[in-house]
Amino acid sequence: MFKIGEFSKLCRVPVSALRYYANIGLLEPAHTDKFTGYRYYLATQLPRLNRILALKDLGLSLEQIIKILNENISPDEIRGMLRIRQAEIQQIVDEEQARLARVATRLLQIQQEGKMPTQEVVLKAIESQHVISLRQIIATPDMVGAMLTEAFMTLGMKGIQPVAPPIAIFHDQEFKPADMDVEVAIPVDGGGQGDIALDGERWLRVRQLPAHPLVASIIHAGHFETIEQTYAVIGTWLAQNGYRPTGASYEVYLTAPEADTPPVTEIIFPIEKING
């Protein structure tokens, strides 16, 4: 008969943990004094405790361990549990390794630039969106504004409300300062909506923007004249972190145009990992 402190020394498990295990019914002491409440353990309880520690070591929750030890579960069920754990652990390993790479990159950046970069690139996924879009070749980039205005006004006349900020998609393979192939897209409700004619040849088309499982995003807060700097930041980031763009890049215009405050724009690149 060991008191809890002695038993704790034997098995190298803190007293507080033993008490916790007793409370949740994972490892009851062999005997509990009815008057003092003192817990008394036997050495024969060590095998059970060791099974507990071993299962815990595999990453199972205490609840699962109680199940495995108290009810007797079929090997198949245990195999199922372990296989789920296996997948989970693999995912953790992958995630943490990616995180490690990001931290290393960040350290390198700080070392090279002597300070913490203030513009942040964020990875995320983008879901498919229902939009009304207008695609055109335009002579200069600042005509995007005119396209948006035209699209917005036409929707306004039809009584259609946007459900998210407008987007411009740049379809050219390489960067062009002129004759850009641009599509402006305004997210709308999924309801039954048809294409809308603008003039003799041009149409506002209803379509579904594709989902992108992985995109890199960065916010540019400031005038469009300086947006190239932010493109440079994201480009550098992609190169340093081993990603490659996989399709047309987006700009999302998060603020309505106002005279007194600079616009906020989100730049989005669909990407994939190199050698992934």
Added chain:
Amino acid sequence: MFKIGEFSKLCRVPVSALRYYANIGLLEPAHTDKFTGYRYYLATQLPRLNRILALKDLGLSLEQIIKILNENISPDEIRGMLRIRQAEIQQIVDEEQARLARVATRLLQIQQEGKMPTQEVVLKAIESQHVISLRQIIATPDMVGAMLTEAFMTLGMKGIQPVAPPIAIFHDQEFKPADMDVEVAIPVDGGGQGDIALDGERWLRVRQLPAHPLVASIIHAGHFETIEQTYAVIGTWLAQNGYRPTGASYEVYLTAPEADTPPVTEIIFPIEKING
């Protein structure tokens, strides 16, 4: 000016999280209505939020992020933080990979044996211990009991109390059924204690058992006649999991000898990882 739900859609962060960030002072809304309490955000707050997400992605705590963003911290300090994180993440990766290997081994075992093994091997570290020990070549293994009795009686006469269960250390390189080189060691308090003569030639020596950073341990609950089975279990386990013994093995006798209950013994192997 976005309401919290709109801002949440923009940045793809749940409303509940945004409220939480506001509460802990990580990202205050640009404006809070004094009467209704409604939070209003600006698109210009997105860069800060993105910085938050990026730092969180590196695994920093929100508290650290508040520090980095609100006070302006020197690049050196940030480098320090990141390097600590780097080490932590590396450790997580290593641990999880080891865990993955253990889970895989376990799955294999279940497949081979058709059931969950009930004897568990546990890895742990053992600290250095102050002991009084007696080392001898003995003809048969069951003489260990006699050595222990002799040592205990001698300590008893000197009024010295053991502080933990007695240990036997098997110093032979290979297993020998006879003429074993065995040391019995009884942990005692660290106080100033000298060697004790037993008879003409033999001594109880005071010494410090070395610490072992990594040992494999298994509990054998039952008579000594069946202890070889448990040795086989731990041996198989070491082979399957890629470990190699690095020194003399121990047995710890967790129960005092009693006639009616079988003894409980812990078997301990100092080990190291192969190819580690």
Added chain:
DNA sequence: CTTGACTCTCAAGTCGCTTGAGAGTGTACA
């Protein structure tokens, strides 16, 4: 009979949120 080491229970804290209850607010439509 005291001292000091040990034990007990119960509550709260850890982290980064999420969930839920209960109440108030904003806006579109009949």
Added chain:
DNA sequence: TGTACACTCTCAAGCGACTTGAGAGTCAAG
């Protein structure tokens, strides 16, 4: 103008596997 309904608010509790601490009781030695 009423009303539905989506949205927002605050505050409290919950997650998991314990740890920490307060306050009270117990045990063994001297």
